[in-house]
Amino acid sequence: MLRVEHLTKIYPNGTVALRDVSFEVPDGEFLVVIGLSGSGKSTLLRCINRLIEPTSGKIYWNDIDITSASPSEIRRIRRQIGMIFQQFNLVKRSSVLTNVLSGRLGYANPWLSLLGVWPVEDRQKALRALERVGIADKAYQRADTLSGGQQQRVGIARALMQDPRLLLADEPVASLDPVLAHSILQYLEQLNKEGVTVICSLHFLDLVHRYATRVIGLKDGVKVFEGLPDEIDRTRFKEIYGEEAQEVRAASL
Amino acid sequence: MNKAERQPAKIFALLSLILPGLGQALQRDWKRGFSIFLAIATAMATVVWYGKSGWYIAIILLWLWNVWDALNMPRGAPVAIAVLLWLGMAYGIGWQVTQVNPMALFTNTERAQSILRPMLQPDFFTARKEKHEGWVEIQVPCSATPPKAEKTVGDIHIRVQPDCGNLNETLIVTADGLWPNEPTEITWMTPIGDVKLLGPGNNQMLVVETDDEGHLSAVIQVPGSALAAAPDPTLPLPHRVYLTQTRPIGGMTLSTNGQYVVRGIYETLALALLSTLLGAILAIPLGFLAARNLMSGHPILMGIYVIVRTILNIVRSIESLILAIIFVIIVGLGPFPGMLALAIHTTAALGKLYSEVIEAIDPGPIEAIRATGANNLQVIRYAVIPQIIPPFTALTIYRWDINVRSSTIIGFVGGGGIGFFLYQWILIGDFRAVSASFIAIAAVVMILDFFSAKLRERLV
Numbered sequence: 001m002l003r004v005e006h007l008t009k010i011y012p013n014g015t016v017a018l019r020d021v022s023f024e025v026p027d028g029e030f031l032v033v034i035g036l037s038g039s040g041k042s043t044l045l046r047c048i049n050r051l052i053e054p055t056s057g058k059i060y061w062n063d064i065d066i067t068s069a070s071p072s073e074i075r076r077i078r079r080q081i082g083m084i085f086q087q088f089n090l091v092k093r094s095s096v097l098t099n100v101l102s103g104r105l106g107y108a109n110p111w112l113s114l115l116g117v118w119p120v121e122d123r124q125k126a127l128r129a130l131e132r133v134g135i136a137d138k139a140y141q142r143a144d145t146l147s148g149g150q151q152q153r154v155g156i157a158r159a160l161m162q163d164p165r166l167l168l169a170d171e172p173v174a175s176l177d178p179v180l181a182h183s184i185l186q187y188l189e190q191l192n193k194e195g196v197t198v199i200c201s202l203h204f205l206d207l208v209h210r211y212a213t214r215v216i217g218l219k220d221g222v223k224v225f226e227g228l229p230d231e232i233d234r235t236r237f238k239e240i241y242g243e244e245a246q247e248v249r250a251a252s253l
Numbered sequence: 254m255n256k257a258e259r260q261p262a263k264i265f266a267l268l269s270l271i272l273p274g275l276g277q278a279l280q281r282d283w284k285r286g287f288s289i290f291l292a293i294a295t296a297m298a299t300v301v302w303y304g305k306s307g308w309y310i311a312i313i314l315l316w317l318w319n320v321w322d323a324l325n326m327p328r329g330a331p332v333a334i335a336v337l338l339w340l341g342m343a344y345g346i347g348w349q350v351t352q353v354n355p356m357a358l359f360t361n362t363e364r365a366q367s368i369l370r371p372m373l374q375p376d377f378f379t380a381r382k383e384k385h386e387g388w389v390e391i392q393v394p395c396s397a398t399p400p401k402a403e404k405t406v407g408d409i410h411i412r413v414q415p416d417c418g419n420l421n422e423t424l425i426v427t428a429d430g431l432w433p434n435e436p437t438e439i440t441w442m443t444p445i446g447d448v449k450l451l452g453p454g455n456n457q458m459l460v461v462e463t464d465d466e467g468h469l470s471a472v473i474q475v476p477g478s479a480l481a482a483a484p485d486p487t488l489p490l491p492h493r494v495y496l497t498q499t500r501p502i503g504g505m506t507l508s509t510n511g512q513y514v515v516r517g518i519y520e521t522l523a524l525a526l527l528s529t530l531l532g533a534i535l536a537i538p539l540g541f542l543a544a545r546n547l548m549s550g551h552p553i554l555m556g557i558y559v560i561v562r563t564i565l566n567i568v569r570s571i572e573s574l575i576l577a578i579i580f581v582i583i584v585g586l587g588p589f590p591g592m593l594a595l596a597i598h599t600t601a602a603l604g605k606l607y608s609e610v611i612e613a614i615d616p617g618p619i620e621a622i623r624a625t626g627a628n629n630l631q632v633i634r635y636a637v638i639p640q641i642i643p644p645f646t647a648l649t650i651y652r653w654d655i656n657v658r659s660s661t662i663i664g665f666v667g668g669g670g671i672g673f674f675l676y677q678w679i680l681i682g683d684f685r686a687v688s689a690s691f692i693a694i695a696a697v698v699m700i701l702d703f704f705s706a707k708l709r710e711r712l713v
Contacts, residue, residue, distance in 0.1 A: 049624055079626030089617035094639045102635045106626025114634050155621075162625055 007057035079106025082159030103161030276323030376685035517671030532599025540607025591668025
């Protein structure tokens with residue numbers, strides 16, 4: 001159970017990214033965050049694992065206060081929270097296997113990991129993770145030789161290495177074509193069915209309807225909607241995306 | 254044009270005659286007036302500094318043009334004329350200052366030939382030869398009881414008669430056991446190792462051919478300069494007469510100068526490599542300190558950033574040749590001062606380039622690795638280092654490439670390497686050796702260029 005209370009983030013330049021956002025995510029949910037670019041979706045996700053320090057407010061995960069965790073505590077919390085990114089954020093020049101193994105850094109012996117030495121179990125786990133996302137044959141290639149869809153699967157495999165109980169996905173399919181988008185989200189759906197809580201920001205409403213169990217809408221850093229996917233009708237859509245917005249369907253692209 | 258309009262124009266022309274540009278300026282064309290004043294002032298300064306009176310004509314013409322211009326305001330006189338006048342003056346004086354003399358390229362063909370002809374025969378390889386040599390000691394000047402001037406070295410037996418000699422006295426050399434029918438060089442060596450030639454005028458090699466049995470006899474004179482460097486010319490000391498035969502045995506080998514070229518090239522490569530490595534090691538921490546994205550967090554860090562950047566820029570602007578001169582004074586001649594000079598220049602240059610690499614790294618992977626629960630060292634190891642190692646390596650190889658080229662020159666000021674030998678050969682006029690080192694330098698630079706380009710291609 002993740003509980004976000006009165007979360008506010010003001011950047012040093014004065015931009016208010018989040019304003020008094022509160023919500024709860026019960027275990028096993030597939031929560032989708034929607035909103036325009038710049039509405040605070042990315043900031044929200046990064047506040048949850050404290051890649052960004054919130055200005056005020058509290059985040060509790062299983063009753064542990066993430067917002068006041070010490071540096072070593074936050075590292076222990078982070079290793080149970082997987083994260084995947086719009087730009088995949090792989091180390092392009094490293095091999096696929098090294099990228100996947102780096103997901104295990106939070107658990108690994110710090111000194112051996114600095115030398116690049118990994119236990120056999122971790123290597124096998126990494127190969128299994130790659131197998132699961134269907135690219136085991138690419139393990140020893142450089143990450144930047146892979147296509148976008150394949151790179152995002154490496155991103156998922158890296159998150160799998162963390163044995164995550166929560167998965168944060170920041171626009172995971174925004175850089176991919178619609179067919180690939182579904183294949184990536186199906187991996188997330190499958191993980192979700194295995195009990196991993198997923199918080200995912202998305203752009204396309206049809207993807208929201210297809211995968212979300214619940215939806216939060218952000219506008220200018222304020223939560224303007226919270227409910228089931230089916231509740232988002234044209235009126236709601238305009239509330240979140242503004243009057244001029246036209247619904248774009250991923251499938252129609 | 255009527256008289257009323259002409260009248261003020263004449264006044265302005267007069268004003269311009271007194272002070273160039275004044276008339277134009279007072280007719281509200283400030284820019285034109287100021288430009289004219291500046292042009293004539295600079296032209297005058299140049300001509301006065303150069304001091305050749307003929308060039309005052311250019312000033313006078315410019316001045317007259319200026320009056321003509323003031324007279325014809327607001328349209329003015331054609332600017333092109335003034336510009337051409339000014340440029341003509343600048344170019345003409347420049348021509349004389351740099352002592353341009355194109356004919357010198359053709360009138361000195363003899364001198365050019367004396368350099369170019371040997372350069373067409375680079376002194377790098379020589380035919381392999383075997384040597385057959387013997388010597389005998391002879392006392393100069395004579396004492397009461399000189400030892401017998403007879404000696405057998407290997408299979409060569411030499412006898413000189415009489416057993417001793419004073420300056421310019423005639424001696425008879427006989428020898429057996431030499432190669433038959435081969436030219437034999439006869440030379441004189443003083444006790445301190447000075448070699449004297451015994452041919453006509455004592456500045457040519459005396460060469461005598463052996464007979465069918467390998468026997469030789471020759472008449473020599475004790476060289477007049479044999480005692481020139483002796484501490485006591487009256488003290489009898491043993492001098493030596495050498496008989497040397499050489500004959501080709503097929504194949505080629507490095508000549509003496511060729512060996513120096515090889516050694517010089519090796520020294521150059523080594524000093525370039527060492528200076529690059531030392532510079533790279535020093536440049537890595539500086540590169541981090543000079544990276545804006547890492548140092549912008551805190552005013553103190555920002556201060557360090559500014560200081561490091563400034564120092565790097567200043568050091569980079571000092572030519573490594575000048576650094577080499579300074580280090581030659583401090584540590585003495587040889588490859589070491591050259592290495593130090595190049596290392597310092599390399600540190601500054603690579604520090605700047607490294608910092609630019611660090612500034613350009615992708616923050617995405619850093620975020621992703623932090624999100625896995627990694628600590629700071631793990632983030633650097635897994636997200637930063639993989640991104641910077643390949644460009645760092647490529648830049649370092651490129652720098653080695655540059656340093657090899659620089660180190661060929663650095664020898665000119667005593668910094669070691671091939672340049673040191675090259676400079677000596679230019680001074681003593683051994684242009685066959687000069688040519689050999691040119692070829693060797695060109696070959697090494699080209700080969701290195703090729704491989705460093707290939708290597709860098711693979712890294713980036």
